[in-house]
Amino acid sequence: MNELTTFKKLILLFACIIFLVGCAEQKILERISLTTLVGFDLADDDKLAATAVIRQINPDLESKIELQSATALTSRGARSKIDLKTSKTIGSGQLRVVLYGEELAKVGLNENIHILKMNSEISNATYMASVEGDLNELLEYKYENISDLGQHIYQLIKYNVDKQYIISSTLHEINRDKLSFIGSYSMPILEREENNIKISGIAFFNEGKIVGKLPAEESIYILMVKEKTHSGTLELEIPITTLEKSPSDSSEGLPIAIDSINSKRKIKLVDPAVPEFNLTIKIDCRLLEVDSDVSMDNPSIIHKLEKEINKKIESEINRIIDYSHEIDTDIFQFGEYYKAQNRNADIDKNKWDEMFSEMKVNVTVNTTIIRDGVFQ
Numbered sequence: 358m359n360e361l362t363t364f365k366k367l368i369l370l371f372a373c374i375i376f377l378v379g380c381a382e383q384k385i386l387e388r389i390s391l392t393t394l395v396g397f398d399l400a401d402d403d404k405l406a407a408t409a410v411i412r413q414i415n416p417d418l419e420s421k422i423e424l425q426s427a428t429a430l431t432s433r434g435a436r437s438k439i440d441l442k443t444s445k446t447i448g449s450g451q452l453r454v455v456l457y458g459e460e461l462a463k464v465g466l467n468e469n470i471h472i473l474k475m476n477s478e479i480s481n482a483t484y485m486a487s488v489e490g491d492l493n494e495l496l497e498y499k500y501e502n503i504s505d506l507g508q509h510i511y512q513l514i515k516y517n518v519d520k521q522y523i524i525s526s527t528l529h530e531i532n533r534d535k536l537s538f539i540g541s542y543s544m545p546i547l548e549r550e551e552n553n554i555k556i557s558g559i560a561f562f563n564e565g566k567i568v569g570k571l572p573a574e575e576s577i578y579i580l581m582v583k584e585k586t587h588s589g590t591l592e593l594e595i596p597i598t599t600l601e602k603s604p605s606d607s608s609e610g611l612p613i614a615i616d617s618i619n620s621k622r623k624i625k626l627v628d629p630a631v632p633e634f635n636l637t638i639k640i641d642c643r644l645l646e647v648d649s650d651v652s653m654d655n656p657s658i659i660h661k662l663e664k665e666i667n668k669k670i671e672s673e674i675n676r677i678i679d680y681s682h683e684i685d686t687d688i689f690q691f692g693e694y695y696k697a698q699n700r701n702a703d704i705d706k707n708k709w710d711e712m713f714s715e716m717k718v719n720v721t722v723n724t725t726i727i728r729d730g731v732f733q
Contacts, residue, residue: 390443391451393507397469398458398492400428405461405469407435408496410507411443412451422505424496432472452478453511455485455528456547458492459567467535467565474532481529484514487560487567489548501552510554514545521589521618523556523576538706539692540564545573561681561688569684571677578673581620581638582689590616590645595665614646615666615726624691626698633717634691638670640724659726667722674720687713 391412400406408426427438455473457466473479488495496506503509518525526544534542546558559576561569571579577589594610619641627633644653644662651658681688692709696702704712 393451393505394454394456394496394510395452396456396458396488396492396496397432397461398488399460399464404428404430405432405435406458406493407432407439408493409439410496410505412505412507422507424506426493432469452480452483453507454514455483456492456496456510457485457487459488459490462487462560462562462567465565466562470528470531470535470565473528479528481527481532483528484511484518485526485528485531486510486514486545486547489546489557495547495549495554498549500554503554510547513547513554513556517545517556519588521577521580521586523573524559524579524583534690535565537690537693538696538704539687539690539709540706541686541688541690543579543688546570561684561686563684563686568686569680569688571680575673575677577618578670578677579688581618581640581670582622582624582636582674585622586618586620588616589618590614591618591642591670593666593669595662595669611648611651612646613644613662613666615642616645617641617643624694626695627719628717629695629699629702631715631717632691632695632712633719634694635719635721636674637721638674638723640666640670640722641727642666642724643728644726663724663726666724670722670724671720674722675718678718678720682714682716685710685714691716691718 392409393412394410396408398406398408406426406428408424411423411425413421413423425439425442427435427442429435429438457469461469470485473483500506500509514523517523523545524543526542531542531544534540541561541563543559543561545556546560548555548557550557556573558570558573559579560567561571574592577586577591580586580589592612592614594612597611620638622636622638625635625637627635647653647662653659678689687709692704692713695709695712696704
């Protein structure tokens with residue numbers, strides 16, 4: 358009896374599987390086009406210009422990359438116009454990167470980001486970036502060594518995010534920051550340089566509009582304040598006199614490089630009225646490169662190097678905080694820490710904007726050189 362019951366259950370399960378597979382929407386690869394990248398920019402008469410990088414798959418499973426562009430009042434309208442130029446259904450499931458032109462970034466991205474978030478086909482892991490200069494020039498240029506532009510830009514961003522050379526800006530992360538009461542977010546800036554594409558900076562947005570930029574090399578300082586780091590490389594210049602080394606030629610400083618930067622940060626609200634924060638960052642790193650005349654066998658030299666690294670990083674973080682005041686955008690999300698550590702605070706964006714202009718941050722960095730890989 359038990360064996361018969363088990364057999365009936367297996368038959369029922371098998372029938373359900375066949376039924377569900379039969380009801381699933383079939384998408385045959387040869388009959389669809391895959392969008393890997395889409396770019397948006399502002400066109401004439403306040404219209405939206407969209408350019409899609411599309412991978413076409415033929416019956417022999419060979420792929421071909423093409424660009425399709427359209428202009429409309431909305432992104433949905435532009436998508437419909439692009440559909441009229443293709444012979445296959447365009448799928449968004451393989452979309453990996455969304456780019457925004459400079460002119461559109463000045464007008465505002467919030468509505469466009471909202472539309473992307475509402476599209477169930479688009480992954481939350483899709484990277485978002487701004488483009489310096491003309492978006493179409495970057496996308497339509499015939500690069501000699503880039504066969505699949507969408508895949509290349511995706512790998513470019515992903516590699517540098519994984520190495521913590523730049524900040525991460527997925528659709529999920531951007532939407533999370535956009536929906537916070539602060540309403541500010543940031544994303545990398547791409548730029549065409551001769552026959553290649555590079556990450557040139559970081560763009561900062563307030564209420565959807567770009568308000569400031571910093572060089573890409575300064576991402577590491579932002580990452581140190583916003584989260585833990587486990588990688589990254591930093592080039593610094595410290596005073597030569599600190600190491601009791603006479604300056605050679607006309608050199609004013611001693612260049613050093615550190616990597617394998619493991620950092621932890623602690624942000625504590627010490628005075629809600631100001632508001633005033635204590636920011637403490639603990640760093641373990643490897644000394645990667647320094648002048649061959651500097652003896653790394655001397656503990657006092659190591660200690661002096663650590664002190665100078667502390668001073669330099671503290672100075673750079675303070676400079677970026679000052680810059681955030683200049684552009685009037687809380688790029689480090691201190692408002693979220695204020696709200697979390699002062700639960701009785703009745704605060705909204707307008708009130709925080711007033712408080713932010715008076716905000717003080719006491720930055721303390723404690724660096725330990727745990728090993729060296731010095732090129733002698």
